[in-house]
Amino acid sequence: MSFDTEVGDIQLRNPLILASGVLGTTYSTLQRTYEAGLGAVITKSIGPRSRIGNPNPSVFALQEIRSVINSVGLANPGYSIFREDIQILNENKIPTIVSIFGENKEEFLEVLNGLKDLSVLAFELNLSCPNTEKGGTQIGTDPELVKEIVSMLRKETEIPLWVKLTPNVSNILEIADAAIKGGSDALVAINTLKAMVIDIQTKMPVLGFKRGGLSGAAIKPIGIRYVYDLYENFGDKIPIIGVGGIYRGEDIIEYLLAGATAVEIGTSLGVAYPENMIRFFQMKIKKYMKEHQFNSIKEITGGAHR
Numbered sequence: 001m002s003f004d005t006e007v008g009d010i011q012l013r014n015p016l017i018l019a020s021g022v023l024g025t026t027y028s029t030l031q032r033t034y035e036a037g038l039g040a041v042i043t044k045s046i047g048p049r050s051r052i053g054n055p056n057p058s059v060f061a062l063q064e065i066r067s068v069i070n071s072v073g074l075a076n077p078g079y080s081i082f083r084e085d086i087q088i089l090n091e092n093k094i095p096t097i098v099s100i101f102g103e104n105k106e107e108f109l110e111v112l113n114g115l116k117d118l119s120v121l122a123f124e125l126n127l128s129c130p131n132t133e134k135g136g137t138q139i140g141t142d143p144e145l146v147k148e149i150v151s152m153l154r155k156e157t158e159i160p161l162w163v164k165l166t167p168n169v170s171n172i173l174e175i176a177d178a179a180i181k182g183g184s185d186a187l188v189a190i191n192t193l194k195a196m197v198i199d200i201q202t203k204m205p206v207l208g209f210k211r212g213g214l215s216g217a218a219i220k221p222i223g224i225r226y227v228y229d230l231y232e233n234f235g236d237k238i239p240i241i242g243v244g245g246i247y248r249g250e251d252i253i254e255y256l257l258a259g260a261t262a263v264e265i266g267t268s269l270g271v272a273y274p275e276n277m278i279r280f281f282q283m284k285i286k287k288y289m290k291e292h293q294f295n296s297i298k299e300i301t302g303g304a305h306r
């Protein structure tokens with residue numbers, strides 16, 4: 001029985017990847033989660049300059065639904081400083097995917113060019129960023145812009161480009177199609193969903209920024225639906241990575257059956273000991289593979305479509 005998986009040409013020792021933004025702002029937390037047993041890790045999204053992010057509180061736990069609402073807002077040190085962390089990860093041979101963002105094409109290009117000489121498994125393009133040139137709507141909601149950005153970056157590097165899709169669109173297939181036409185090597189679904197929580201005692205939104213993005217168990221059925229739709233339409237062209245609400249080994253299997261070749265895990269690794277969580281994930285997957293006579297992860301992928 002093998003846990004190995006492939007995302008395009010990238011070989012991973014198992015399909016579990018740390019999602020961007022959770023435990024990914026320093027090399028030490030990235031290294032720790034990898035050593036706890038993941039297949040690879042993704043950094044917090046890195047932009048052209050350092051950003052403090054939104055006012056606190058910027059993360060609020062919704063324990064009753066095992067979910068989190070956040071408005072961290074792309075807080076990051078900027079690529080020129082974060083390079084040093086990636087260099088340490090390179091020296092320690094940690095398979096690292098770097099999530100990058102920009103507010104426009106030029107900023108994406110600047111960040112990619114500032115990091116592409118490093119040993120990076122892939123760049124994940126975080127398109128859930130407001131586009132300053134088009135009045136602040138998210139870049140990932142505009143198919144033309146998505147195609148333009150991906151094809152521009154494609155010309156700059158041989159390193160695989162993964163496009164992370166936002167669920168906050170009316171037609172995700174149109175955006176996915178644009179990403180594929182631009183030259184994306186994998187599709188990642190989904191980022192957080194637009195959300196809000198109000199404290200009825202203070203009568204105020206709980207987040208300092210008021211509005212936020214929802215992650216955790218509550219969004220898993222939405223992630224599954226998107227991965228299923230993406231696989232049905234593009235599964236023969238491009239690998240799909242599932243993300244959203246993974247808390248148990250069963251959730252990972254569900255994503256694989258929907259069509260994912262790998263999964264990313266965020267919120268659940270941020271609220272419990274990653275070492276324990278990852279051990280449980282692996283035990284559960286192994287048990288399932290044994291019970292259902294699967295010898296490889298590849299055999300599970302897309303099973304719900306047959």
Ligand SMILES: Cc1cc2nc3c(=O)[nH]c(=O)nc-3n(C[C@H](O)[C@H](O)[C@H](O)COP(=O)(O)O)c2cc1C
Pocket residue numbers: 019020021022044045059068070072074099126164190191192214215216217219243244245246264265266267268
């Ligand atoms: C606190 C927090 C910060 C996040 N920051 C980023 C980020 O910088 N870039 C990004 O692409 N996604 C970011 N995400 C989204 C996650 O990578 C993931 O897509 C989402 O949380 C759904 O997965 P989950 O339910 O396993 O957390 C963040 C999520 C959380 C909870």
